[in-house]
Amino acid sequence: MEAKLSLLVFVLGTMICCSFCNASVSLVGDPGMRRDGLRVAFEGWNFCNEVGGEAPGMGSPRAADCFDYSSSSLNHLVSEDDNKLGVGKPFPGISPSALNNTDLYAMEKELFLASLCEVADKPTPWHFWMVMLKNGNFDTKSGLCPENGKKTGPFPRTGRFPCFGTGCMNQPLLYHQQTAVLGGDRLRGSFNGTYELDAGLGGGIDNISFYEVVWEKKPGSGSWSFSHRLKTSKKYPWLMLYLRADATRGFSGGYHYQTRGMLKSPPESPNFKVKLSLDIKSGGGPKSQFYLIDIGSCWKNDGSPCNGDVLTDVTRYCEMIINPETPAWCSPTNLNACPPYHITPQDKKILRNDTANFPYSAYHYYCSPGNAKHLKQPVSTCDPYSNPQAQEIVQILPHPIWADYGYPSKKGEGWVGDGRTWELDVGGLSSRLYFYQDPGTTPARRIWSSIDVGTEIFISDKDEIAEWTLSDFDVLAPASH
Secondary structure, three states, X not given: OHHHHHXXXXXXXXXXXHHHXXXXXXXXXXXXXXXXXXXXXXXXXXXXXOOXXXXXXXXXXXXXXXXXXXXXXXXXXXXXXXXXXXXXXXXXXOOOOOOOOHXXXXXXXXXXXXXXXXXOOOOOOEOOEEEEEEEOXXXXXXXXXXXXXXXXXXXXXXXXXXOOOOOOOOOOOOEEEEXXXXXXXXXXXXXXXXXXXXXXXXXXXXXXXEEXXXXXXXXXXXXXXXXXXXXXXXXXXXXXXXXXXXXXXXXXXXXXXXXXXXXXXXXXXXXXXXXXXXXXXXXXXXXXXXXXXXXEXXXXXXXXXXXXXXXXXXXXXXXXXXXXXXXXXXXXOEHHHOOOEEEOOOOOEEEXXXXXXXXXXXXXXXXXXXXXXXXXXXXXXXXXXXOOOEEEEEEEOOOHHHHHHOOOOOOOOOOOOOOEEEEEOHHHHHOOOOOOOOOOOOOOOOEOOEEEXXXXXXXXXXXXXXXXXXXXXXXXXXXXX
């Protein structure tokens, strides 16, 4: 009797477990980063999410490391000649208009690399995890960046944007260590480099910028582990490094060209969660806006989907910053840095001038799109130059109000020395955040085409280093959704 009861308990437990497991499906091509045959790519951006100019001898700043793995051997799908392709060098499928245009060339090179890496799947094929590196220097005299999507001419340099002079918006040196089998039981590869074009890495990284992403895995078990390092320098005090899951079609966050990525179906609020393991070794100093999660999308102010028209498209971001040194700029005396209202998990709306109830310390900063026509005063508009189009940003901080969504509820959670596996109700939270929309228009569908983790070291006044490891990354939605 006891044995039968134990068997019944086991069977019921298995049924409950399986029911729970089948309650959700992964939206990424490589759920939990567990596939031995890796797909990973690299993209470099200047301040306004373009290329501007290629670094000497590096080719266009797009590269990939994609391979299939079987019987202890790797079949690489992208050659180093493919990765070194640069302006003026043709490849299959390139359009005549892109051949000698650095920005269009990079976009079409990404599509070409994706075609080499593509994995057939349903509902759509998928391509790669994306390492995104961005240089925050902006030479206002260059005329390279539009203002809220509008072409604008050069204007005098100010202290608002870092720039050491002509050439400060350059792309970096990029070195690729193609994935190989090490010691018979370990797969390892990497991208690394520096923005200082006259510096080699042989003498160390003192006084120069540096970035590195190393991926490792034991075949047949566990997740890929992506180890990141990002270092600023006097010449490059504002740098960003993220690992992204982007849409396999359409415009990913901050990008007005066709993109390729890992998200077979871009998630839609409120019906998705994000799971990941994050271990931060070094935070990058007080200016490091480390994003436990950053989601990006694009819709127009009237709620309609973006179509590539940079004058009317608006990039929308929601970013959870977990650096405990990041202050809340939103306050009762600084309402322009707060969203007009907050919505609780119980769907109660709290206006920002309700000083007794609004959770000011839950918000680092909110800024409105610069092309919005019906803004509620007081207002702070987002930087008009750092995206190809206008943008809207909601930056949140650890606070008890986010605990219902699985987000950090107090400062220090998930920070240095507190590595964790997170399961975040990103869909539920993002469905309740304030985003601007023109009065009387149909609410936008909040479909997120980019999800990433990493840091933005925001104009450091000394050399800073951030180091972190990311694994087990997944995006989950209800199976019936």
